[in-house]
Amino acid sequence: MVALTAGVRPWRAGDGGRVSDAVIVVGAGLAGLACAVRLHEDGVPVRVLEASDGVGGRMRTDVVDGFRLDRGFQVFNTAYPEARRVLDLPALDLRPFSSGLLVFHEGRRERVMLPWRHPGHALSGVFADIGSVRDKAALAAMTARDIAFPGSRILDGTERSTAAEFRHWGISDEMVDRLLRPFLAGVLLERDLETSSRFFHLIWRSFARGTIGVPALGMGQAPAQLASRLPDDTVALATPVRAVTGEGVETVDGQRIPARAVVVATDPVRAAALVPGVEAPVMRSVTTFYHAAPASPLGEPVQIIDAEGVITDTLVLTDAAPEYSPDGRALISTSVLGLNVPEARVRGRLNEIYGDTSAWRLVASYPVADALPAMTPPLRVRRPVRAGRGRYVCGDHRDTASIQGALVSGRRAAQAVLADLSG
Numbered sequence: 001m002v003a004l005t006a007g008v009r010p011w012r013a014g015d016g017g018r019v020s021d022a023v024i025v026v027g028a029g030l031a032g033l034a035c036a037v038r039l040h041e042d043g044v045p046v047r048v049l050e051a052s053d054g055v056g057g058r059m060r061t062d063v064v065d066g067f068r069l070d071r072g073f074q075v076f077n078t079a080y081p082e083a084r085r086v087l088d089l090p091a092l093d094l095r096p097f098s099s100g101l102l103v104f105h106e107g108r109r110e111r112v113m114l115p116w117r118h119p120g121h122a123l124s125g126v127f128a129d130i131g132s133v134r135d136k137a138a139l140a141a142m143t144a145r146d147i148a149f150p151g152s153r154i155l156d157g158t159e160r161s162t163a164a165e166f167r168h169w170g171i172s173d174e175m176v177d178r179l180l181r182p183f184l185a186g187v188l189l190e191r192d193l194e195t196s197s198r199f200f201h202l203i204w205r206s207f208a209r210g211t212i213g214v215p216a217l218g219m220g221q222a223p224a225q226l227a228s229r230l231p232d233d234t235v236a237l238a239t240p241v242r243a244v245t246g247e248g249v250e251t252v253d254g255q256r257i258p259a260r261a262v263v264v265a266t267d268p269v270r271a272a273a274l275v276p277g278v279e280a281p282v283m284r285s286v287t288t289f290y291h292a293a294p295a296s297p298l299g300e301p302v303q304i305i306d307a308e309g310v311i312t313d314t315l316v317l318t319d320a321a322p323e324y325s326p327d328g329r330a331l332i333s334t335s336v337l338g339l340n341v342p343e344a345r346v347r348g349r350l351n352e353i354y355g356d357t358s359a360w361r362l363v364a365s366y367p368v369a370d371a372l373p374a375m376t377p378p379l380r381v382r383r384p385v386r387a388g389r390g391r392y393v394c395g396d397h398r399d400t401a402s403i404q405g406a407l408v409s410g411r412r413a414a415q416a417v418l419a420d421l422s423g
Contacts, residue, residue: 155202294330
């Protein structure tokens, strides 16, 4: 297995320079890199200490037998404003998915496409067996409102659970169970729809407004792009931090590295262990399976969701991004909620969805225990990034459980550091 690290050249303590003048960022995930880039571009020396062998955190791409495997199924959404601000989107070479879904239920697929993106399937949702005419009208009205409203107004709206929100809009249990619950299971990583309605509307709005897909060379290209904007001696790989001290940090191998300030940009469980007072939220788990097939079993880049909940979703990635395969074979991504999921159970469902899979080969599976923070009411979109004198924390658990949230939290932490250093 080869990790893509975008040419990052590791830095080690003692390589030169006055380390004590630097701000140390613990963790080279998306939030930590966004923070480091902002500090560097504002003229503040910064060092990033990363425990693993590459940048990206949960947003990495491995190469296994020539296939590009993201660490858990993820998608890039061009509607995220912070991503448009800090990333070079054309350079990511996004490979878009179809703007819609195939809903698998009782042995058949129902097509539901966004009509303004796919006029040839403009009536697909009207005729799909996913709910009544009233349900579809209510869903259309809700979607139109979310597209039109600014995010700030959505956040000011009445908050309830997502399940209660659907009842408020008059959407029946039939449509929830046939379409909304299975789709959101793959997005929110929970089936009970206990997620805050405010967060749901933000996500729903972004899916309706943006283009969804993956970079041609994998999701890891986004953090790699940020890392490429840092000086070559900035990132220290394979450098786990044991403790945040009064003067800086202490690494697992006993190095004491002084710093002007420390930003902890790890996963929330590790952040809570390193920084007193930081609470780790409930985390959602998911397992993603990658299978290789001789040819695409579908022939179009559209996500299939499972209305019966055996899996959450499946997609032929190479129908969107042929670069994910080394030799023209198809790469299929399939996700299931939870951990310790038997591959045989997943394979059985894929047989029902796609047909005979006996020629498929399992390339790898990725159980991700801490894939997403739960976004339950009351939703706190801006959790504090200051954690004591000279101590800061960032990550999607400080904002929203998304690429947008990770990037914004990195910026907010950098802004706090800059304000305090200049004060």
